[in-house]
Every structure is written in structure tokens, then in C-alpha cells.
Amino acid sequence: MSGRVRELLKSHGTPPREVYLDNENSGWVPPEVVEATLPYFNVKGYGHPSITNKPGWEALELILEFKELLSSVINGEPENVHITHSGTEANNLAILGVKRRGKVIVSDVEHYSVLLPALTLDAVRAPVDEQGFIDLDVLSQLVDSETVLVSVQAVNHEIGTIQPVKEVYEVVKDRNPDALVHVDACDALGRVELNSDYADLMTFSSHKVLGPKGAGALYTKVKLEPPLKGALSTETLWPGVENVPAVAGFKKALELYLEDDLEELRRKRDKLIKGLLSIPDTLLNGPRDRRAPDNVNVSFLRVEGEAITVELSMRGIYVSSGSACTSRLLEPSHVMLAIGRSYEEAHGSVMFKLTRYLTWEDVDYVLEQVPEAIERLRNISPL
């Protein structure tokens, strides 16, 4: 099986220029972030943070420092930060961990790691408009005395919609002060302002801020029942030994991410959007305003998303698509469908997530290659 992939890679070769833009699904981890993880493998803090020996205390010190940093970013308390191994796990903990049973409400465009656990609890889906913004009036009508949890992400992971989480919080609490508000802030951290005053629970992910995979965090003001069981350490809500090197990387990545020049990101985003929309029959997915500074998502009509990702890969441009062919569920992106895109429009969607490592030359290269690629694919496409 691995041999077939090896053959494919051999025939692919390494393009002269490589531009990674699939930072939503995975991430190129900056060397200085990797550097920050290294001591924790075998120089210091390689111990168990609950064991009373030097490598253990060093691990504990790092974990506490991370919690101080993350909580300071959201105006919160370090002891409310709970570490997991991924954002997906933190979202599962938030949704499945709420002890009180009752009505759960999630927006229609939540990440699967919120939506799917919520659906096991028969969650109600709150609709969004054609740019992905939640309808606050409908939400207000949905919240009732039986409601225990409302989950709305701060920034949509596919189309970059910045949700009005403060207003969501106020609408929910106005209708039912006991209902908890969970904010999936994975794509929002370091990109929009976040304040724990307007959430009972908040999710974060290391790899979404260019940290290594292996660490996520849930901020919670309320007690939860962990869905997994095992030996506990500093983390009382997620069993098993803490991935300390990953936490060290998350910490360093976040420090760097917070220094990003968002205005520059926005300019690159806007240049990309403008250039891509000049390709005929191309639609912007998500809003123009109140859009995350690093998100570009467009649909190329009459082209299939997976074909685009492969064609662009040959040109050294690495992206993903909301096409059904790139999904294990064999359905196009539920986000695309929720904002009213047709199947065809969803099939041709391509997401680009920008980072500070994307240069203006990269932007120009993308804008040179993508039109050629789309034209070529349209010429050979049966659609």
C-alpha cells in the first residue's frame, strides 16, 4: 500500500517553488517553533508533570507557563485552562462533558468536532445566512428553559466568517442565564479579539496557530465529566500523560502568532481574492467584511475540487477543497451547503489559509498559476 503512494510521489517530483496554503487542515510548523519543543524531548521537562522529580517539575513549570499565557490572551484564569491532545478533543470534551442533559444548540456551520458530538445529543442546528453569520433572532427563539448548551465558533474554519460571539453570549444569557455558551476559537486565536467574559467554554488548537500537532486546550468555567477515563495528571479532564513538547511548541507558536501583522495579512488576502475572482465563473465563499484576515475561499464553477488540488500540487501550490471527493463522508462540505451553495458550487471550492510565511512573491505566483490551472482543467473537464 505504501509502495503505491511512493510511486505517486516519485512521479510527482518536487516543484521548484512550494507554497503551502492548507494550514487549515494541517500546518507547516516554523523552525523556531520546532526549536522550542526540542529541549522537552531529552534535555529538560521530559518527565511526568505530576511526578516529584526534576524533569517532572520542569514539565509542570512549562504547563503552568502555557496556561498563564493562553489565559492572559483571553482575559481569563490559568486554572480554567485544560490541555488535551487536539482541538477536536477539546471540542468533544466541551460538548460531551457538560453534565446537565437538555437541549443543545449549535450553528449550522460548526466544525465537525463540535457538530458531530452535538448531533449524538440530538442537537438543534441554528441557521446561518449566505455569508455564514448566525441569525441572532432565530437563535434567540431557539434558546429556551431546557437549553443547557449553545455552541458557536468565533471564526468559521472554511469561509472565515467572524461570528458576533459577544452578541451570541448576550442573546443566550438573556433568554436563559443557566445555558452555557461554548465558543470554538480554534481559528480565531490570534486573529480576532477573544474575551472569556463572553464564553463559559472555549476551544483552542496548537496546529491552528502554526504550533505542532498534539496539543489542544479547553478553557472552562464549569465542571465537566470527561468522556475518556484513565490516569490523571495535571490535567483532570483528559487522561494520560501530557504531551509536554507539543505544549512547549503551542506556547512558542502562540507567542509568535500574536505578533502577526494582521493588516499585512488582510492585504495579501484581499489581493488573492481580487485576483482569483478575475477568473471567469468564480465565486467568493464567505463574507467580504468581518472575514478572518487569513482566509480565502472561492468556488471555481465547472471544475472538481480534488482535480484542482492535484493540478495545483504539481505546480507546488498546496490547498484543499470542500469537494465530496476530498471528504471521507462522500458529501460536499456542510459549510458550503449551509450558506446555500449548490453541490456543483461546493464541489469546485478551494480554501487557502494564509500565514506570515506567505510572501508577496508567493501571492504573485499563486495568481499566475491558479488561472492557468483552472483553464487547463476546464478545457479537459467533462462537466
Place this chain on the structure above:
Amino acid sequence: MSGRVRELLKSHGTPPREVYLDNENSGWVPPEVVEATLPYFNVKGYGHPSITNKPGWEALELILEFKELLSSVINGEPENVHITHSGTEANNLAILGVKRRGKVIVSDVEHYSVLLPALTLDAVRAPVDEQGFIDLDVLSQLVDSETVLVSVQAVNHEIGTIQPVKEVYEVVKDRNPDALVHVDACDALGRVELNSDYADLMTFSSHKVLGPKGAGALYTKVKLEPPLKGALSTETLWPGVENVPAVAGFKKALELYLEDDLEELRRKRDKLIKGLLSIPDTLLNGPRDRRAPDNVNVSFLRVEGEAITVELSMRGIYVSSGSACTSRLLEPSHVMLAIGRSYEEAHGSVMFKLTRYLTWEDVDYVLEQVPEAIERLRNISPL
């Protein structure tokens, strides 16, 4: 909070010689293993293994290679290997994921990540003898037509008992061919022979073979219902993006671990056991024969385990204890109690897990320092 730990570490200082022996709870990761993870952060395979672009295919290739390696070690099929983020998660998946509901049986000395999820299913605990071996006659009586799952670890994580998993498998299937057998092989991989012929499910952990934290695996021949939900990728039983660098490290670590000289480990183990037992009022925990080649566990009477870990840390020897004071549950190790140790005996227990990086000079250093440490603590102890 982190300031207090920093003060403690400052007063601790760095001992001239450091010997890490807490490899059960955490692990010192060899530089060559860390090296193997590095390309996957930002040179190749940093993509999402289900996305059709070059960094994604490279990630997929690595994952398939890992599954081929792990399955070959246990005479199994690569497609039965499912990756999680830890051994604890793989154990939870095994225990909570079995779809059929009915009687669950676990040995009395299982790791918490088996025991605690099993207890949520009202599991029956099968007793062990004073060396930790499961009683096959009692097990046979416990297995009935209602039994859906029996979980027995291959090597005990605290006292190194090598369970007769083949006999366990035969006893269970003889009584009920439909009952599944789960083998927690975290501490057994690379230490005792393992064969997937004698298990329906098997758990593995990267950090137990000196790999990085962030990867575990469950081998399963049966379909499971994952306890967490989210976006699926190559892994259909654990949601969220695969921690590819950790899998690369797990692979490299396992390759090296399989080359370990077990006879040499046994000689070091036996020299340590002999030397430690020459300290007055010291008991060996676990068997002399059929004991993992890397496990040493002794109880020093009239000393408290946490005091020992701190005293030895000052001397550069890093160990853990089954004392209640080192447990978040404020109970001494359930393994110690299950083999009939008294609370006092459990409180003074200390575990040493050896690796190929432990030199004969380290062994001599440990045997020089531990007697001094125990004598000093006994002299100042109120016990």
C-alpha cells in the same frame, strides 16, 4: 503558580550525574528518534494525510509505513492498525468502542486507562496472585455467555508481570468464542513476543518504546464505535488530524526498540534488584521469573515514596512511586494492593524502568546512592 515551581527548580539545581528511570510515566526521547520526527514538521509530510497534495501524500506514505511495521511485529494486517494520540486513548477506544453490550472482565492490575473505562461499564475484576499473574481458573469461571470483552495486559506497567496472554485467549474462547480479548501491550511491545493471533484488540503507545508522546495505536479485528466524534482522515476510529511527526517518531523508536539487547537489560535489572534488596527491610514487588526485562519495583519499608522520589531527584536519579502522595486519587497504587501489599508497603514502593541508555556505570551509581538516600530518610522519618 509557575513562579513557585521555578523557585523550587532553582534551589534544586542540576546534579552532576542524571539517570532517568521514570520511563514508565514519561520518557527521555533519544536524539535519533527526535531527528526522525523533524522532517515531518516542515520539510515533507507536514500536510493532511487525506488531502490530495504532495505534503499530504507524504504524510499518508509515512502512516502506511508505520502500520506495515507495527502489524509485522505482531503478525497482523496493516489495515487493522488504528492510530490515536496516546495509549490511554487507544485503551479507551478498545473498552468503550465495543458495540455489543454485556459483561466486561478486566484483570485487577490493569492500567487505569483500561480499568476506569471498564468500570463505567460495571466490569468484573479478575483477581491476580501475589506476583500479579491472573488466575486462569477463576477467569475461566467468570467468562460466560453474556461476556463480550476480556481485557488483560501483556506486561504489567508497574511490576513487570508477564501475563500468559495466549492461555488467557484460549481460556476465554474455550468458554465463549464470541467474547473478545483485548490485550494492553503498551509495556510489552519490543519486550516480549506478541502475536495478534491471540488477541482481538491490542493497544500500543509510542512513549512506552521511547517514542515521542502524541501517538498510540489500537490493533483491532472487529468494528468499533469511536467514543469521540469529528472529522475523519486516514483514521476512521479517532477524529482529528493525525499527529504525523509523532507517528514518524513512534516508527523510528520502535525500529530501535526491537533491536534492544534484552539479555543485557535483564542482567542490569537483576543487578539492580539484587543490590536494592540488600538494603534492609526492602521487598521486591512482582515476580522474579516471567518479569519484563526492564522492570524493577521494590518497596522500602518505613519510608514514604514521595520523599524517596524527591531525595533521589536531588541526587540526579529520577524515579516514581506507587505512594498515595504521588497519586491524584490519594490512594496507593491499585496494583500494589491487588498483589496483597499493605498500605505501608505500597507507600514505600519505587519503580525503575530501564532502557538501553542506562549504562553499567549508571547502575553502579544508583546502587551507591539509593542505600544512602533510604538510610537518610529512615533516620529523619517519623514512621
